[in-house]
Amino acid sequence: MTMSYASAVELKGVVKRYNEILAVDHVDLTIKAGEIFGLLGPNGSGKSTTLKMLLGLVHPDSGSVSVLGTDVQKDSVGVKQLVGYVPESPRLYEFLTGIEYLDFIGDIYGVQTAEKKNRINEYLKALQLEGREGDMINSYSEGMKQKIALISAFLHRPKLLILDEPLSALDPRSARIVKDFLQELKTQGVTTIISTHVLEIAQALCDRVGIMYQGKLLALGNMDELRQMSKLPDSGLEDIFLKLTGTGDIRAVVEELLK
């Protein structure tokens, strides 16, 4: 079944409150199909809550969330079937071996047996986990666990990838493979949303970037648009980010620490 969507993700007037804290404050956002979108923001800015809302893991207090043409609140299981998700710190079933975990994931997403076998072996080989796939996950390093989490997100060939700090703990080779793989998936029409604090990765990888701050979507656009918005014509994403989020007084802080 092939379906085309003009927008992969659509958030309209989304508000989410945790008691007194306004985690997401009237966010409107449209992410086009086949786009690599970076969602940035300082800690506690509402990025993770927004990402969770896309999967139906968190319900908005008001507003609507539509993913791949489906209202998340109406059919969250259907949306999850089309999405590959890697949380910030993925907790895996540590009592399973790597291969058992991926086999479990394949079954959960209904990947056919022969295809599952081929894909698992391909990914394990690409991310250099061959030879360790039969070991218990509790003996894996953080990087190896991250690789398993990434493979489990890619395994069912999702239409939308939601990746929270996807390259954390990865070795340079694996990080490059994942980055190139995401670019390749983009040409196949797969949408990717990346949340990261490594701004170089966001700048190199993303078509557009959204910067969240205190629950609001502060800025949205490609690099040129963001430079224009921040009035920093030749700057990189880091300077733009620090200026827009009002955290640019770095020099003063460093000088204070040196005293």
Add this chain to the structure above:
Amino acid sequence: MNWKNVLSLMQVDRKSGRLIRGRKLTKYRENKFFAYWAYWVALAIGLAVGVLVSLAYTSISAGDPNLQKPFQQGTLSLFLSLPTLVLIYSLVFTMMQQIQRSGVKFSVQVPYWLPITWQEHALASILANLLGFPLASIIFIGSAILIFSIVIGQILAAVLTVLAVCTAAFMASATTEVFRIVQMRFIGAVYKSTGRAAVWVRFVGSLLFFIVFYAGYFYVTSGAGAVTFIETIASAQSTVWFIPFVWLGMTLYSFTTPGLLLQGLAFLGLSLLFIAGLFFLAVLLNRRFGLYEPPAITVSRGIYTPKTGFLGKLGFSTVEAALFRKDFKAFTRRRELMTIFIVSIVLVLVPLMQSLSQTNGTVPPQLSVYLTAVTFLLPASVIAMSLGNFMIGEEGQAVWRIYSSPISAKNLMKSKYYFIIFFSLIVLAITGIFGFLMYHPSLRATIVASFETVFLVFALGAISLSNGIKGADFTEIPRPRMIRTSWSFINLAACLLAGIAMLAPFLPYVLSSALSAFIPVSIGWSALLDPFQALAVSAIIAIVLTVIFYRVALKNAKELIAKAEV
């Protein structure tokens, strides 16, 4: 040896107890007085007991002076047995403490990057092991016997006893430290990595431990065992003098018996040598294996072949079968989940040991019916109740996978519920065969007990799963909690009520059976008291309860997945 380092390490070790007690790891402020309250209380109780016993002794000996000598003799026997007694229970408690610590998700890592020697580390570990009950009991014993010794004029013996008791506790703790390191090196690999072989080593090891523990417990608590225990220790020390662990007791005995001073000195020297040996062994093992990282045991090797899915043929969808298989692996590899099986063993052992201790190994027919019922009904029902309690919470922090995957509430419920039924029925099969072989029940009793257990398993499984979903606790640190305490109690009460309701139809039969020894039952009554009729009524109650609570559980599962704010 830097004693300041030793003290600092002991403080760290003491504070690590917060993990075990599950204290909040943030904003923890300690009150120095209350941090040591157990020792203050032990001292107060010890002094009070010493004073009370002294008063009792004074008044008794004033009434009958002939009682003075046997009383003093008995006290001296107690003094002599104390080092070995303290050694035994210190061994038990320090080892239990280690078992408890190994259950906690993260342990205190040796700070190898700090300028601390292995001697300091080993000594701190040995001393810290004694904190808590062992130290409190030593304070209690020491204060009580010192006060009492003043009245009976045995001050020197009491002082020597206190010294011997302290040394015995150190000896026990040093032994535990040696075992801890050995365990970490040789068994730790098994515990950490949980390969196929490890599953069986751990499972069989746990079963053996509990069987031996409960058999010992029932031996000591049933009749003469407890009374003769202390006397046996006091008298048996001399016959097993070659065992180094009784050398302290022998030292004390020699010093308090006229003419055995040289023997006492010899045993004192041997004791000190043995303790020093234990300490150096602990240091050596710590140095060699203290930072040992157990390697992973590979569970599977070779070409990956996905499962074709036997469960699929039983009507499970791919998602449900995958969840079922995952849970099966969890229950055979995770230690905290494996302990659930221990419950059924204990529940079989308790009536067995009681019946054996009361009837000298032969079971009378009336008791046989009761024991058959307990052996059939209880373990499988309790397993169903426990599994329902934990089935959702056992997901732990990996529950995000359930939330973020295309798993419907129906999928989740079906896989979890049938897992409970499957495991509980396996337990029923095992305990049923055991009960049949041990108590020789009639065919009728066997059929009724088997079917009634199946009904109980279905109903209690649904009830407990509905509560388990509602009260699921995914906290994993310091240890997997799996269910909130309040919901655990609610589940216990609900299952108890349901169990009573389902077993109520058997009440007339049980009553008539119990009364038949005294009152002859008429033919009319017997017809009314057919257990098969009671079984039919119980089946109807079970079906109603199962249907209602399965629906409740399904509703709870829908809420759980919908409100997954992780």
